[in-house]
Amino acid sequence: MTLTLRTRLAAISTIVFGLLLAALSFVSYTVLSRRLDADVTERLTELTDGLHGYLRFDGDTTSVAFDASDNDQTAFVHEATRYYQVYDAATGRLITESSGLAPLALHLTPGEVQAFRAEPRPFDIETEYGRLRISNSVRTVADGRVYLLQVGVSLAPMDAALARYRDLLLWCVPAALLVAAGAGWWLSAFALLPLSRVAVAAYEINVQTLARRLPGRGVGDELDQVVEAFNGTLGRLEHAVGEMRQFSAALAHELRTPLAALRGEIELASRTPGASPAQRDGLASQMEEIDRLTRLIDHILTLARAESGQIRLTHAPVNLTDLAASLVEQLEPIAAAKSIDLSCEQSGAVVVNGDATWLQRLLLNLVDNALKFTRKNGQVVVRVTREGDAARIDVRDTGVGLSPADAQQVFERFFRADPARSSSNEGAGLGLSLVQWIAAQHRGTVAVQSRLGEGSTFTATLPIGRG
Amino acid sequence: MRVLVIEDDRKVASFIQTGLEQEGYAVDALNDGAEAGDQARAIDYDAVVLDLMLPGRSGFQVLRDIRAKKATLPVLILTAKDALEERVAGLDAGADDYMTKPFALAELSARLRALLRRGAPRESVLRVADLEMDTIRRKVRRAGTAIDLKPKEYALLEILMRNSDRPLTKALIIEHVWDIHFDSISNVVEVHINSLRNKIDKGFDLPLIHTVRGVGYVLTETPS
Numbered sequence: 001m002t003l004t005l006r007t008r009l010a011a012i013s014t015i016v017f018g019l020l021l022a023a024l025s026f027v028s029y030t031v032l033s034r035r036l037d038a039d040v041t042e043r044l045t046e047l048t049d050g051l052h053g054y055l056r057f058d059g060d061t062t063s064v065a066f067d068a069s070d071n072d073q074t075a076f077v078h079e080a081t082r083y084y085q086v087y088d089a090a091t092g093r094l095i096t097e098s099s100g101l102a103p104l105a106l107h108l109t110p111g112e113v114q115a116f117r118a119e120p121r122p123f124d125i126e127t128e129y130g131r132l133r134i135s136n137s138v139r140t141v142a143d144g145r146v147y148l149l150q151v152g153v154s155l156a157p158m159d160a161a162l163a164r165y166r167d168l169l170l171w172c173v174p175a176a177l178l179v180a181a182g183a184g185w186w187l188s189a190f191a192l193l194p195l196s197r198v199a200v201a202a203y204e205i206n207v208q209t210l211a212r213r214l215p216g217r218g219v220g221d222e223l224d225q226v227v228e229a230f231n232g233t234l235g236r237l238e239h240a241v242g243e244m245r246q247f248s249a250a251l252a253h254e255l256r257t258p259l260a261a262l263r264g265e266i267e268l269a270s271r272t273p274g275a276s277p278a279q280r281d282g283l284a285s286q287m288e289e290i291d292r293l294t295r296l297i298d299h300i301l302t303l304a305r306a307e308s309g310q311i312r313l314t315h316a317p318v319n320l321t322d323l324a325a326s327l328v329e330q331l332e333p334i335a336a337a338k339s340i341d342l343s344c345e346q347s348g349a350v351v352v353n354g355d356a357t358w359l360q361r362l363l364l365n366l367v368d369n370a371l372k373f374t375r376k377n378g379q380v381v382v383r384v385t386r387e388g389d390a391a392r393i394d395v396r397d398t399g400v401g402l403s404p405a406d407a408q409q410v411f412e413r414f415f416r417a418d419p420a421r422s423s424s425n426e427g428a429g430l431g432l433s434l435v436q437w438i439a440a441q442h443r444g445t446v447a448v449q450s451r452l453g454e455g456s457t458f459t460a461t462l463p464i465g466r467g
Numbered sequence: 468m469r470v471l472v473i474e475d476d477r478k479v480a481s482f483i484q485t486g487l488e489q490e491g492y493a494v495d496a497l498n499d500g501a502e503a504g505d506q507a508r509a510i511d512y513d514a515v516v517l518d519l520m521l522p523g524r525s526g527f528q529v530l531r532d533i534r535a536k537k538a539t540l541p542v543l544i545l546t547a548k549d550a551l552e553e554r555v556a557g558l559d560a561g562a563d564d565y566m567t568k569p570f571a572l573a574e575l576s577a578r579l580r581a582l583l584r585r586g587a588p589r590e591s592v593l594r595v596a597d598l599e600m601d602t603i604r605r606k607v608r609r610a611g612t613a614i615d616l617k618p619k620e621y622a623l624l625e626i627l628m629r630n631s632d633r634p635l636t637k638a639l640i641i642e643h644v645w646d647i648h649f650d651s652i653s654n655v656v657e658v659h660i661n662s663l664r665n666k667i668d669k670g671f672d673l674p675l676i677h678t679v680r681g682v683g684y685v686l687t688e689t690p691s
Contacts, residue, residue, distance in 0.1 A: 253520060256547035257476050260568035264482035267572045287681030294569050305550060337658045
């Protein structure tokens with residue numbers, strides 16, 4: 001799958017932005033949760049240490065003593081005694097249990113009490129009211145008895161805050177990503193706009209308009225460098241094409257002049273009185289070969305000129321139906337001489353916008369080709385129909401047909417299917433290349449359907465231009 | 468009839484000179500364009516055969532030089548340039564005919580004859596031996612018997628009769644008889660010549676249509 005530069009730019013900016021947001025979210029969430037956790041732990045230490053100051057131990061009972069008129073003390077003790085319990089560290093028996101903890105029935109086994117006595121560390125538990133963090137501290141009173149004090153603090157406010165923050169991130173990050181993607185899409189279009197202008201201008205340059213140059217913006221940015229580089233390439237191309245055109249003209253001249261001399265000398269020699277019939281025959285045969293060579297050069301040059309853009313087609317309404325009918329009428333004697341039935345099928349006038357001379361050439365080459373490869377008593381049918389917005393020319397023959405491999409190459413230059421199957425050795429395999437070129441010049445296509453031994457149908461499809 | 472041949476390739480110039488001299492023309496040949504215009508104006512030529520790619524002075528400049536003084540002197544351009552645009556440019560510059568190399572001498576002389584005949588009244592009834600063509604009524608008779616011809620056969624016979632005793636090349640015949648560039652289907656002329664032979668010569672002792680191998684066809688009662 002290929003993506004446009006615009007898509008890729010927008011995607012890259014979105015991905016980078018997304019990764020950045022994700023990293024930021026992760027870091028901020030981690031820092032916040034650690035910070036809150038540390039705060040809770042600190043508060044728990046304060047509560048535990050403070051409660052030790054208010055607790056009175058008396059054998060198997062404990063009590064909390066504080067000044068009830070002091071609001072600060074009252075509030076502190078209220079908070080510290082919400083979740084607390086006291087164990088006899090020696091026996092592991094629960095001595096006191098606050099009203100907050102009682103419903104949770106968090107009762108340690110004597111073994112657990114011993115373990116906490118040996119290593120008094122805080123731990124977290126899950127309850128139906130949220131998480132609790134519980135501290136362990138060991139107190140040895142004057143009579144030598146040892147107690148384990150557990151004080152709890154709720155982690156629910158911290159968890160709720162973290163959950164809210166997490167929700168915030170889960171909503172805001174995708175939303176921000178969407179906004180970033182949109183902005184990236186728009187921005188990359190904005191950044192690429194001059195580039196697509198360059199592309200449009202470049203598209204309009206063809207082999208006939210090579211002298212054109214793309215306009216730079218004169219700001220010397222990266223885009224101007226691209227334009228400059230492209231213009232440089234155009235310059236070199238223009239030079240090369242110019243040389244090629246000169247070459248084809250020079251080739252025509254260089255080949256034709258000696259051929260002209262050769263042919264003239266032979267023609268003069270054949271006029272000489274006293275030449276034997278065998279000599280005259282030999283000379284005539286040489287002249288025929290020169291004529292054949294000349295036709296070949298003509299075809300090559302026509303195709304070379306066509307493909308290097310030196311031929312300009314005119315555009316005027318052309319009645320394909322009439323063109324085909326007149327062509328068939330003129331070729332009929334040739335077909336009749338080979339006992340081939342050449343006919344024209346049509347249904348109403350089909351008019352395209354094009355060059356009559358070249359369209360006639362297209363038809364002629366197709367019919368000529370069909371006649372060449374059709375045997376005695378065969379049939380060649382030319383059909384011109386309209387198919388939606390296109391004109392369709394079918395030239396169907398009952399000739400020798402093409403193998404699938406040959407059918408693929410039939411429009412290539414100098415391609416000739418097995419010459420033994422042709423009824424003549426005329427032609428150099430250039431006629432169908434020219435057909436393809438003419439069709440392309442009319443923004444059309446040409447295709448072949450064929451079965452070996454059964455015949456071929458060549459179909460040219462030309463769009464019907466407006467006006 | 469005096470013809471000036473301006474052609475830079477000496478071999479080509481030489482065989483044109485020889486060939487045309489054999490046909491009874493007086494021929495002067497020049498190998499570059501520098502003095503061509505002056506010579507064409509100074510001597511009273513009947514026709515000029517002009518190459519376009521010349522050393523010294525281009526064929527177009529020579530043509531302008533000639534036209535400046537002699538507006539009606541027939542000029543036939545003979546060049547290796549064969550593109551349609553080049554033909555149009557040559558004819559627009561004032562040439563009367565345009566031929567591309569390589570070419571048959573027979574065709575060159577046929578075209579020259581046509582140029583020289585230009586302006587002369589055209590015969591309305593053509594005759595070769597006992598073959599007769601009435602170009603006004605478009606009727607053909609041989610030995611008094613009317614012959615029915617298709618339009619292309621008629622046009623083919625007319626050009627053969629107007630150039631009787633002179634061989635015509637296939638290219639020249641195609642150019643005058645067909646409106647299609649039949650260069651790829653070269654047997655279009657053979658096919659029509661055959662059907663014409665069937666109608667004109669079949670059943671008569673003296674065949675009139677003859678094939679000149681390597682050149683083309685001729686209509687004559689005295690084949691060489």
